[in-house]
Amino acid sequence: MDRAPGLGVRLKLTLSYAGFLMLAGVLLLAAVWVFLLRGRSTNFQFPDLADFARVFDPSNFGPVVFVPAAILALGFLLVFGLVGGWILAGRMLAPLTRITRAAREAGSGSLSYRIELEGRNDEFRELADAFDAMLAQLEARDAAQQRFAANASHELRTPLAITQALLDVARNDPNRDGGELDERLRAVNARAIELTEALLLLSRTDQRSFSREDVDLSLIAEEAAETLLPFAEKHGVSIETSGDIAPVIGSHALLLQLTTNLLHNAIVHNVPEHGSVQISTAIGPESVMLTVENTGDKLSPQLVSTLTEPFQRGTARTRGDDARVGLGLAIVKSITQAHDGSLTLSPRAAGGLSVAVRLPAAQRRP
The missing domain is CATH 3.30.565.10 (Histidine kinase-like ATPase, C-terminal domain)
Structure with missing residues (x-):
């Protein structure tokens, strides 16, 4: 199914981490303003470059200096959140890369590939183990179906070959016994019918298409x-x-x-x-x-x-x-x-x- 392009999971997680960190920073700065600086001078003006230089002098800290300090803190939190979130998201999503590779290998017909994710048990390892178990079952069923198809083809070919041989002998023998030929052909045909009905019954039961x-x-x-x-x-x-x-x-x-x-x-x-x-x-x-x-x-x-x-x-x-x-x-x-x-x-x-x-x-x- 065609889908419109969108943001990757890693980028979404990175933005989520950075956004949460920024929100926590804003709430922290708001709490500092309300509980520590609210009773001091309320003169407020938009900071200039000199105010940013005064941020690093603790003796000058006050309401005027608080705004540029808050801006610098939020900027640092944004950069730190983006870089840290990108790294953390990459480490957390690394198992998904191996699971995706296994899914693509299976989709291309290779069922022997296994993820074998190491480490302690968590949600990703449970998913990887379940995927490995599914691949093992699919591989076993695929092998069984291949054997079944080969054996079924051989079994169906046998009565047809016998019928063809009987007809060839009868055609080349002018003194043939028509009654004996009919009896042998009837037996071979009954065997072919029995085999076909058995195969249909197997298909019916495998699909569970029956009333209870x-x-x-x-x-x-x-x-x-x-x-x-x-x-x-x-x-x-x-x-x-x-x-x-x-x-x-x-x-x-x-x-x-x-x-x-x-x-x-x-x-x-x-x-x-x-x-x-x-x-x-x-x-x-x-x-x-x-x-x-x-x-x-x-x-x-x-x-x-x-x-x-x-x-x-x-x-x-x-x-x-x-x-x-x-x-x-x-x-x-x-x-x-x-x-x-x-x-x-x-x-x-x-x-x-x-x-x-x-x-x-x-x-x-x-």
């Missing part, structure tokens, strides 16, 4: 378990649900998607036979907890810390036929953050994964 209502997480857990029961039986996995009523304020559809993703992930990443999944809810004074635990292979903390990254599938534990687009836990994390909650993943000592979603509890109505 009273939701009971325990009912959502039962609904997700009932929906995925045939899928679990197919993989030889049992599902156990338990817990208390867990009221929250949020989107029923998104919270159901969150629970379904967790449950599907727990079924797929399980032992080949006789696996189990426990899903439970609990309520505390200010929050509710949804916990999903499953049996499975032993996982390292390093691997678990990466599972919420987009397109991180943990392929060493995934059956190929059940592999999804790799956004399941990323969507869970996004939905949790959109509901002002926290997500915790931890490996189980006996193998498998434990996932805990903590959300703010809905206020009970009287």
Whole structure:
């Protein structure tokens, strides 16, 4: 936005210091006149140069000499206030120069610059520390978005490349089986649609563009378990649900998607036979907890810390036929953050994964 030129902050502070000093001088001289010289001769005349020379002789001090002395004092205060104010304002505003430089560096795309203002804590250092923290968050988000864009481009390119290869083979093969080709193309297209819908869901939750209502997480857990029961039986996995009523304020559809993703992930990443999944809810004074635990292979903390990254599938534990687009836990994390909650993943000592979603509890109505 274009703005009209104005006085700099340093000049404004300098004039303010000088003006305040002049005002204090005028009040001081007025007090001297009223309380010390008012009872003496009241003859007043405009001072000439000789009067200024008599100022420096204390024996001649009186009402006539007071005026030129006051003028000299005010002149000295003005000069002293301007010079001192300019120096003091420069020292006080020095941190703003570094903050401005950091803002310009960030505006040009360089998010790695840090102010790192030294010294004891004050308002400028609090501002600098807050700005450094903001730059660190922006840098981390920028790196995450770049990784996400690269991974999303790769994931979207894969089904398109497969489709192109199938069509090329079919065109060059006169004895092709049209039914088999249609089935494979349908599967590839379904995968591309699933990936696109997952990306749209991530965008929706990141923007928090959804309506909120009273939701009971325990009912959502039962609904997700009932929906995925045939899928679990197919993989030889049992599902156990338990817990208390867990009221929250949020989107029923998104919270159901969150629970379904967790449950599907727990079924797929399980032992080949006789696996189990426990899903439970609990309520505390200010929050509710949804916990999903499953049996499975032993996982390292390093691997678990990466599972919420987009397109991180943990392929060493995934059956190929059940592999999804790799956004399941990323969507869970996004939905949790959109509901002002926290997500915790931890490996189980006996193998498998434990996932805990903590959300703010809905206020009970009287």
